[in-house]
Amino acid sequence: MARQARALATRQAVLLAAAEVFDERGYAAATMAEILERAGVTKGALYFHFHSKEELALAVIEGQAAWLATWQPTSDSPVQTLIDLGYAFSHALLDDPLVRGSIRLTIEHGSFTQPQIEAYQGWSDVARGLLEQAREAGDLHPGLDVAAAAGVITGAVTGIQLSSQVLAGRQDLLRRMADLWTLLLPGLVQPHALARLSVAERAPRGA
Amino acid sequence: MARQARALATRQAVLLAAAEVFDERGYAAATMAEILERAGVTKGALYFHFHSKEELALAVIEGQAAWLATWQPTSDSPVQTLIDLGYAFSHALLDDPLVRGSIRLTIEHGSFTQPQIEAYQGWSDVARGLLEQAREAGDLHPGLDVAAAAGVITGAVTGIQLSSQVLAGRQDLLRRMADLWTLLLPGLVQPHALARLSVAERAPRGA
DNA sequence: TAGAATACCTACTGGACGGTATGCGATCTC
DNA sequence: GAGATCGCATACCGTCCAGTAGGTATTCTA
Numbered sequence: 001m002a003r004q005a006r007a008l009a010t011r012q013a014v015l016l017a018a019a020e021v022f023d024e025r026g027y028a029a030a031t032m033a034e035i036l037e038r039a040g041v042t043k044g045a046l047y048f049h050f051h052s053k054e055e056l057a058l059a060v061i062e063g064q065a066a067w068l069a070t071w072q073p074t075s076d077s078p079v080q081t082l083i084d085l086g087y088a089f090s091h092a093l094l095d096d097p098l099v100r101g102s103i104r105l106t107i108e109h110g111s112f113t114q115p116q117i118e119a120y121q122g123w124s125d126v127a128r129g130l131l132e133q134a135r136e137a138g139d140l141h142p143g144l145d146v147a148a149a150a151g152v153i154t155g156a157v158t159g160i161q162l163s164s165q166v167l168a169g170r171q172d173l174l175r176r177m178a179d180l181w182t183l184l185l186p187g188l189v190q191p192h193a194l195a196r197l198s199v200a201e202r203a204p205r206g207a
Numbered sequence: 208m209a210r211q212a213r214a215l216a217t218r219q220a221v222l223l224a225a226a227e228v229f230d231e232r233g234y235a236a237a238t239m240a241e242i243l244e245r246a247g248v249t250k251g252a253l254y255f256h257f258h259s260k261e262e263l264a265l266a267v268i269e270g271q272a273a274w275l276a277t278w279q280p281t282s283d284s285p286v287q288t289l290i291d292l293g294y295a296f297s298h299a300l301l302d303d304p305l306v307r308g309s310i311r312l313t314i315e316h317g318s319f320t321q322p323q324i325e326a327y328q329g330w331s332d333v334a335r336g337l338l339e340q341a342r343e344a345g346d347l348h349p350g351l352d353v354a355a356a357a358g359v360i361t362g363a364v365t366g367i368q369l370s371s372q373v374l375a376g377r378q379d380l381l382r383r384m385a386d387l388w389t390l391l392l393p394g395l396v397q398p399h400a401l402a403r404l405s406v407a408e409r410a411p412r413g414a
Numbered sequence: 415t416a417g418a419a420t421a422c423c424t425a426c427t428g429g430a431c432g433g434t435a436t437g438c439g440a441t442c443t444c
Numbered sequence: 445g446a447g448a449t450c451g452c453a454t455a456c457c458g459t460c461c462a463g464t465a466g467g468t469a470t471t472c473t474a
Binding site for chain 2 (some may be wrong): 025026027108113120151154156159160164186188
């Protein structure tokens, strides 16, 4: 095991550097040279762990699914959990380069469509599951199309995040998330449920 | 004039081909060779009209601002006009390669940040103007933050469009737009105004 | 401690890509 | 109708980039 310790460290360094560069430049504009330089690693070391640029990108995308997989519900109320998830994701986006790079690669369609679709679908499925729980709890408007709402929410979060990044370097991301929920919730949940929800962030940090 | 007619045609052909390739591949992955091939034009012709790849991309982005500039209000109700604008934009996205390419270049941040910010801001400003009219007309919820709502709406439309593209090649774009408004409007306008709005698309075509 | 994987380093390659230099026919000007 | 400009064609260039070949150090195994 000790023999793999160093190897694991360089692998992580490469992955982190790649995520950063992919986040900043996008897939096509990212160069292996910059990733190498930032990771403080030579070409041979990188290509020992990852056989190609594409494989490296896929490994970064995987980080997103991993983040979502480790995430845990935070409230008895499904809708409140959904809101909290949005804030937890925002913090991940602000703090975790792997998530940032992963998101940019997911958004940038073209090269590897399959994992991108899966990433989107993963988010949409989580949202949909929570909404179905909320419907069973009687929180949602009766006629609401749960699948459609899940699609709108994931799309909206994607766009909010993107515009925050382009316009303000993500500095106003949390505020924009609050704005989103303020606008969305009245169309989603019934008044009696609305009163019990906190649109603003509840805890200073998630997980 | 007859001499410039041909020149204008090749310029348009180049611009169109460039928009298509930028839309499909993104800026960095797009190659001049593919643009040339698709435009049916030689390198000399292209570089006569556009001095660099970047200049070509900027010209494509300009098409977006041009589209927005030619757009005209479609209703006495500002909110209805906003909804209609969303659908008109969706149709432009489906039909007009220039708008498609322009949007992708705007979303793909990195190379030329300035025009991208302006493009976003242009959309946000239009939305904000309409919302302010709606507030004066007494249609909106009293405490609503108009600027915040405009930011959310432009961001959400951006994200809806993106997820529709990645997941379904934009085939379900119009349906997703309807879903968005269904969810958003209750948080935006008061019930009496809500009754007068059409969430679904009103006319078969815009403009 | 021999040797066999493992983990990494250095130098190189082939090709693609954006951009340029130069030339040439058509059209306009006077 | 002669030069000048416009609009385009072709061939070429320097650079950069992903990936590889082959060697070397390190660490595990027995």
